[in-house]
Amino acid sequence: MLLEGLRPVAASEPVLRADDLGVLRGEAVFETLRIAGGRPAHLAAHLQRLVLSAARLDIALPAGFAELAVAASEGLDDGVLRLVCSKGAPGAGPVGFAVVTEVPAETRQAREHGVSAVTLTLGLSAAQRAEAPWLLGGVKSTSYAVNMASLRAAAAAGAQDAIWLSSDGWVLEAPTATVVVSVAGELVSPPASVGILAGTTLAVVQELVPVAVRPVSAAELAGADEVLLLSSVRGVAAVVELDGRPLGLGPVGKDLRDRFEATLLR
Ligand SMILES: Cc1ncc(COP(=O)(O)O)c(C=O)c1O
Structure with missing residues (x-):
């Protein structure tokens, strides 16, 4: 569905020009x-973060994304909604649209049974993205080629997901999720200052249970009782195997998953 006039369009209908800076430069x-429930x-x-991301990319975000999100979700019980705003072609305005798809079977599977993961270095120190804001840490841009x-x-290493570590040994995030570890009865998640996305799922989870936000070392991750990956569509997914170490579906993850799912219809 296009933002302009909230016009429904078939996914096969082109909505971007070939010279759109979103296409050419990932802007x-x-x-x-x-x-959930229509x-x-x-x-x-999500809208708040969209505004912040657009400002960092110098995209003049048009009004109307809230209405677009509501209109695109109408009548759907369960699904995935992507809100996108591309910078547009030189001399033309930004282009906003929404894409609705089904929840992939592997996402439901991961919600239910967890995922295996491996740690991968991102090749940057934990301080680097704060020191170099042009690396766009914390921005949700469509430049996700590195994430993919x-x-x-991870798949080549036989795992379903990855957890990025900084070059100086700190936990960052997963390519599409926030990391939370359960260590000695405490839930901990890395701070946004290490250049990661401020997760909306983490914010919801923090309303349910206390989650300390502080740097998490690779050693802490390796010794954690439970490791969870938080993201909007998958929800709370347990890491059932990390770098070959079995973790299983723990009670903390199961409880948080169920409580997060219950927030979706409120
Ligand atoms: C890199 C990255 N980190 C974290 C998240 C989790 O964000 P949210 O909980 O808002 O979905 C995502 C979500 O797609 C992501 O892409």
Whole structure:
């Protein structure tokens, strides 16, 4: 569905010009939301982050994304909603649109049974993205080729997901999720200052249980009782095997998953 006039379009219909800077340079921002009960879940938090991402890419975000999200979700019980705003072609305005798809079977599977993961270095120190804001740490732009390549590297290593470590040994995030570890009865997640995306799922989870936000070392991750990956569509997914070490589906992850799912319709 196009933002302009909230016009429904078939996914096969072109909506971007070939010279759009989103296409040519990756200068586009997006949000991925869960559609639950005909509504986009936790919409306000996603819209806030979309505004921040657009500002960092100098994209003049048009008004109307809230209405677009609501209109695109109508009548769907369960689904995936992507809100996208591309910078547009030189001399033309930004282009906003929404894409609705089904929740992939492997996502449901991961929610239910967890995922295996491997750690991969991102090749940057934990401080680097704060020191160099042009690396766009914390921005949800469509330049996700590195994220997708990381998932392919994980798959080549026989795992379903990856957890990025900094070059100086700190936990960052997963290519499409926030990392939370359970260590000695405490839930901990790395701070946004290491250049990661501020997760909306983490924010919802923090309303349910205390989660300390502080740097997490690779050693802490390796010794954690439970490791969880948080993201809007998959929800709370347990890491059942990390770098070959079996972790299984633990009680903390199961409880948080169920409680997060219950927030989707509120
Ligand atoms: C790199 C990255 N980190 C974290 C997240 C989790 O964000 P959210 O919980 O808002 O979906 C995502 C979601 O897609 C992501 O792509």
